[in-house]
Amino acid sequence: MRPFTLSKPSTISQAVSGKNEAVRYIAGGTNLLDLMKKHISEPDALLDVTTLLSDTVQSAPKGIRIGAMVRNSVAASNSDIRSGFPLVAKAILAGASPQIRNMASMGGNLLQRTRCPYFYDITMPCNKRKPGSGCGAKDGENRMSAVVGYSEHCVAVHPSDLCIALAALDASVIVTGKDQKAIAIPFKDFHRLPGSTPEKDNNLPENAIITSIDIPANAFNKNYAYLKVRDRDSYAFALVSVAAALQLDGLRIREARLASGGVAHKPWRWYEAEQFLKGKEATQATFSQAADIVIKEIKPLSNNGFKLPMLKGAIEVALQNCLTA
């Protein structure tokens, strides 16, 4: 690690005014310190935001507000989240390990960086880490990489599980920028596709701080599922994951949500399949057709063709699991 100064801003406005390109906020530190040890991130200064940002969950009729500093494990066991937004708790518990979930903050989880092996190895080319150096994964070791929404400049995936549930539930991210104004960024616009600027993971304004995550009240708390397929049963990143949620009138689907991790540079919503499911009967045949619509969209790379049948199966099973949740 390169030496850095460490300080604790006492107000949000102090935090954002003290932030610049060479300064990083540190919350749980589970991603940042790892990247600093590997010389991928080399800040001159850290701003410890652990006591600055909210660590409470506030529930209101129009939805729930989760403070950016709520630890992942605390969110997963919070009773309001478990009853109103259980998909979120499920997704969190599918990620990392109990120790890491005790440390990881909700805000930090959104901003964790890709696990692409070339990004993590500073001797390798990687446009995300070093713009212009090339993409090692595109024609290299890409079994974990994207199958949709990628560009010739970057084929990495976003590694979060939590974010897949937040995308499915149309959450929004509340941030305060340099101008000291709080704004809400809809989740679908929070993360971005790589295009020709893969060094940017998201649309968080420069130097802004995340203060909370809002999820609007919804009726997706009865029939939902989070399915994660990975190399080992636990403590591994997703090959593919599926967040599914249905609102049912008897057997008829009133509303459906379907999102995936491990497939794109951002949490990916399958809007076309959601639209298809609307109004249909919740049967195995319907689910299978929805999965076919999903896999029509995807274009695997040289080493991740297995994700196509894997995704088809995962979508079908996740939708089926919604009925028994």
Place this chain on the structure above:
Amino acid sequence: MEKQTYSRRFFLTTSSLLATFAFIPESVKAFYSNVKKLVIRPKEELRFLVTINKKKYRINADSRTTLLDLVREQLQLTGTKKGCDHGQCGACTVHVDGQRVLSCLTLAAMVQDKNVTTIEGLADGDKLHPMQQAFIECDGFQCGYCTPGQIMSAVACVNEGHTGSVEEIKEFMSGNLCRCGAYNGIVESIQKVAR
């Protein structure tokens, strides 16, 4: 064998060079160290207090020091182990305010005002913690390297109430890897204490 000899010329050049170095004015040396500071950031020394196993320590450490390096290298509490140093193995598991965390991804300076417990703080004097006793009785280890982390995690697993079934124990112990594969003994130890 040839005897090593030094020529008069060699002696004169080296000694005059050494003399020149010795007489470089302080101002030039200061300039050099300033330039060095621009290229290589100086380390940042921090002073703070930590509480580990109910004992307070006054710490003087580089800002980069992790909690793991602090306990092992500065406080000689070497029970906590370094496996991967990147959050991937659980060998460095300790408790901070009663919660299990990874000390390799925790900055030491960020646990001031908190209570840290390491494996050394678990026993009650000569009396082992029930989990330590169970690990011995159930063969919860082989080489023992992962064991301090396993035990810290196991104690938390019981406190959190994640002991409903073998599957639940395995899932909530998945953050601790064991290269020897002592997993069955570890699960048994936890069941024994949870009962």
